[in-house]
Amino acid sequence: MADTFSLQRVLETFRSSLSEKKEVYIKYYIAGWQELVAFMNSLGNVFSFISKDVVSKIQILENFLSGENRSHYVTIQSMVKYELENDLVDLTKRGSHPESGCRTLLRLHRALRWLELFLERLRTSTEDSKTSVMCSDAYNESLAQHHPWLIRKAVGVxxxxxxxxxxxxxxxxxxxxxxVVALLGESLPLIAEVYQITEDLYAKNNLLELP
Ligand code: 1Q0
Structure with missing residues (x-):
C-alpha cells in the first residue's frame, strides 16, 4: 500500500476482487478496505474509532486467509459454504462463534453500501453541496439502521x-x-456489482441479520 490515497487504486482492488465466475476474492476485497482506512486516517483522529473497528475486522479476515483453513477463505462464496457446512456461524445470537468470517464480512458489506451511496452523491454533487450532509444522508439510508443510538451519535459528530x-x-x-467525476462514474458500477453479488449470496443463505 502506498502512502498517498488514490481512488484509482481503490477501483483496481475492487476490480481485482471479481473472478471470471463473478465470485469475490476476499484478499482483494479487504485490500480495498485497507486503502479506504488509509484515507480515513488521513482525515484526522475524529475518525479513529471508525478506522479501528474496520482494521480489527480486516484483521479477523486476514487471520482466516493465512490460517490452516485458508483454502476455504479464497472467495466470499467458498467462505460462506465452508462456515455454514461446518456450523461455524452464530446464526441467531452470539455464542461460540462470535467472530465468524460471515458475520465479520457482513459488517464491511453493509459499510460498502454506505460507500456506494456516498460516492454516488459526491459524483452528482454541485459546488455548494456539503460533504457532511452527503455522508450522513448516505449513512441514514444504510449503516445507521444497524447501529445503536450511541454509535449513531458519535458518527454524527x-x-x-x-x-x-x-x-x-x-x-x-x-x-x-x-x-474525478469520470473515475467515480467508472468505479461505482463495480462497487455496486461487488455489493450486489455479496448481498444476493447472503440473502440466499439467510445471513443478512447475523448477530
Ligand atoms: C470519510 C468518512 C467516514 C465516514 C464513515 C461512515 C460510516 C461510519 C460507521 C462508523 C461505525 C464505527 C463504530 C463501530 C461500529 C461497530 O459496532 C459496527 C458493528 O460491528 P460489531 O462487531 O459491533 O457488530 N461496525 C460497523 O458497522 C463497521 C463500520 C465500518 C465503517 C466503515 C467506514 C469506512 C469509511 C471509509 C472511508 C471512506 C472514504 C470515502 C471516500 C473515498 C473515496 C473512494
Whole structure:
C-alpha cells in the first residue's frame, strides 16, 4: 500500500476482487478496505474509532486467509459454504462463534453500501453541496439502521469534522474535478456489482441479520 490515497487504486482492488465466475476474492476485497482506512486516517483522529473497528475486522479476515483453513477463505462464496457446512456461524445470537468470517464480512458489506451511496452523491454533487450532509444522508439510508443510538451519535459528530468537497476531490488524487467525476462514474458500477453479488449470496443463505 502506498502512502498517498488514490481512488484509482481503490477501483483496481475492487476490480481485482471479481473472478471470471463473478465470485469475490476476499484478499482483494479487504485490500480495498485497507486503502479506504488509509484515507480515513488521513482525515484526522475524529475518525479513529471508525478506522479501528474496520482494521480489527480486516484483521479477523486476514487471520482466516493465512490460517490452516485458508483454502476455504479464497472467495466470499467458498467462505460462506465452508462456515455454514461446518456450523461455524452464530446464526441467531452470539455464542461460540462470535467472530465468524460471515458475520465479520457482513459488517464491511453493509459499510460498502454506505460507500456506494456516498460516492454516488459526491459524483452528482454541485459546488455548494456539503460533504457532511452527503455522508450522513448516505449513512441514514444504510449503516445507521444497524447501529445503536450511541454509535449513531458519535458518527454524527465525526461527520461534522469532514473536510469540504474540494478537499475530498483533491485527496482522491485522480486529477481535476471532471476527471474525478469520470473515475467515480467508472468505479461505482463495480462497487455496486461487488455489493450486489455479496448481498444476493447472503440473502440466499439467510445471513443478512447475523448477530
Ligand atoms: C470519510 C468518512 C467516514 C465516514 C464513515 C461512515 C460510516 C461510519 C460507521 C462508523 C461505525 C464505527 C463504530 C463501530 C461500529 C461497530 O459496532 C459496527 C458493528 O460491528 P460489531 O462487531 O459491533 O457488530 N461496525 C460497523 O458497522 C463497521 C463500520 C465500518 C465503517 C466503515 C467506514 C469506512 C469509511 C471509509 C472511508 C471512506 C472514504 C470515502 C471516500 C473515498 C473515496 C473512494
Amino acid at each position: 465525526a461527520f461534522c469534522a469532514l473536510p469540504g468537497r474540494d478537499t475530498f476531490f483533491d485527496v482522491m488524487n485522480a486529477g481535476d474535478h471532471t476527471q
